[in-house]
Amino acid sequence: MTRLTLPNEDIPAVVARLRAEFATGRTKPLAWRLEQLAALRALLTEQAEAFQQALHADLGKNAAEAYRTEIGFTLNELDHTVAHLEEWLRPKPAAVPEFFRPAQARVVRDPLGVVLIIAPWNYPLQLALAPLVGALAAGNTAVVKPSELAPATSAAIAELLPRYLGADTVAVVEGAVAETTALLEQRFDHIFYTGNGAVGRIVMAAAAKHLTPVTLELGGKSPVVVEPGADLAVTARRIARGKFLNAGQTCVAPDYVLAIGDSAAGLEKELAAAVTELFGEEPSASPAYGRIVNERHFDRLTALLGDGRTVTGGGHDRGTRYLAPTVLADVPATAPVMQAEIFGPILPVLAVPDLDAAIAFINERDKPLALYAFTESEDTKRRLAEETSSGALSFGLPVSHLAMPELPFGGVGESGMGRYHGEYSIETFSHAKAVVDKPLV
Numbered sequence: 001m002t003r004l005t006l007p008n009e010d011i012p013a014v015v016a017r018l019r020a021e022f023a024t025g026r027t028k029p030l031a032w033r034l035e036q037l038a039a040l041r042a043l044l045t046e047q048a049e050a051f052q053q054a055l056h057a058d059l060g061k062n063a064a065e066a067y068r069t070e071i072g073f074t075l076n077e078l079d080h081t082v083a084h085l086e087e088w089l090r091p092k093p094a095a096v097p098e099f100f101r102p103a104q105a106r107v108v109r110d111p112l113g114v115v116l117i118i119a120p121w122n123y124p125l126q127l128a129l130a131p132l133v134g135a136l137a138a139g140n141t142a143v144v145k146p147s148e149l150a151p152a153t154s155a156a157i158a159e160l161l162p163r164y165l166g167a168d169t170v171a172v173v174e175g176a177v178a179e180t181t182a183l184l185e186q187r188f189d190h191i192f193y194t195g196n197g198a199v200g201r202i203v204m205a206a207a208a209k210h211l212t213p214v215t216l217e218l219g220g221k222s223p224v225v226v227e228p229g230a231d232l233a234v235t236a237r238r239i240a241r242g243k244f245l246n247a248g249q250t251c252v253a254p255d256y257v258l259a260i261g262d263s264a265a266g267l268e269k270e271l272a273a274a275v276t277e278l279f280g281e282e283p284s285a286s287p288a289y290g291r292i293v294n295e296r297h298f299d300r301l302t303a304l305l306g307d308g309r310t311v312t313g314g315g316h317d318r319g320t321r322y323l324a325p326t327v328l329a330d331v332p333a334t335a336p337v338m339q340a341e342i343f344g345p346i347l348p349v350l351a352v353p354d355l356d357a358a359i360a361f362i363n364e365r366d367k368p369l370a371l372y373a374f375t376e377s378e379d380t381k382r383r384l385a386e387e388t389s390s391g392a393l394s395f396g397l398p399v400s401h402l403a404m405p406e407l408p409f410g411g412v413g414e415s416g417m418g419r420y421h422g423e424y425s426i427e428t429f430s431h432a433k434a435v436v437d438k439p440l441v
């Protein structure tokens, strides 16, 4: 394991070392892969406290949330992979047309080589190491580039990971644009990027030069549709829990609510109650509530507070990067808060007359990473499933689909391309090779 900052001249040497290791063939046997995953497991369990401290320093995450959404989350993904890896790697027999018999055919999962993982700051541990679980399980070596905007977690990964995984297997390269640009000049066999779409385009353009496949895990505005028949107290509680987790800095957080018919007024009241239930009368004093990652994002978010009517929240303090869980009502679709992903603890509620209007609203915009709906109507569920496109669709439970390792996690259109978690990570980080074998008789 290598920790690098500048000079970037070292980067080609690091990639060459990882490539040389892959070329030995050592990374291919199941035993090697399980060994790496066991080492990663030891890192996460033995160093859990150090990671919790780093996540608190970067994002004000309390220890329980840091464990649940980062360390425990990654362990869950890892354990699911270890339990199923042998079965996933088994060659899959394929049917052979009569004409070619007695030939046999199968599909085998070939590792790709050296993988580059570029992680963002909002779940800085999980989003660096959960893709690494897949990359190693699929038999690759990897470079991990943590986010410079979560410097404590980046430093912890760079410091601690090399104690558990070999320098020829995983290299951690810390840094910002200069270091990532230098990395992207290298030839990788797959690039796995999580972050915003503007950088996603830079990554894809760089990958194109080497014809390197990419996975882009991006974001966008994930809507929540609420129908009048839904239990508004339950609905508000679940929306608030998903929205204000990590102070709204979650890629699959509900971005805004489309409240159908007369549900808006009742929902607003229940959302205010849910915020109090979650974080008390003074959320700034609640250990369960996080902080905005930096001043730039804090200023971007507070500039959005002028839109609509404030139902709850609005309070903020730049010194501690605190922004209260905020619900805005009567927000026009043209308001600045409705133009880009909010990625913070501000929840606009927009009233729409009916389901047709809600579906039209969603379809006029970029395909979201997730679409949520609270409804008792099976017909509404069917219409949303058939008439909209999104990375994921969840009824009655925002955010949680990403913690279900048998589900693919990824976006569509502007919210990304490709998918991972569980067996989908093996598909992402390997090549499905067609093998035919006909006896010479």
Ligand code: NAD
Pocket (backbone or CB within 6 Å): 118, 119, 120, 121, 122, 123, 127, 145, 146, 147, 148, 149, 175, 176, 177, 180, 181, 194, 195, 196, 197, 199, 202, 216, 217, 218, 219, 220, 250, 251, 252, 341, 343, 369, 410, 411, 416
């Ligand atoms: P970020 O600023 O940490 O950037 C992500 C990575 O890109 C970092 O490692 C950074 O160093 C690198 N980077 C930044 N500028 C670059 C450049 N010019 N060239 C090369 N590399 C560069 O994180 P972010 O982009 O602010 O992340 C937030 C976005 O990520 C949101 O849109 C969110 O929805 C999305 N996101 C998506 C997922 C997902 O799984 N789909 C998860 C988390 C976040």
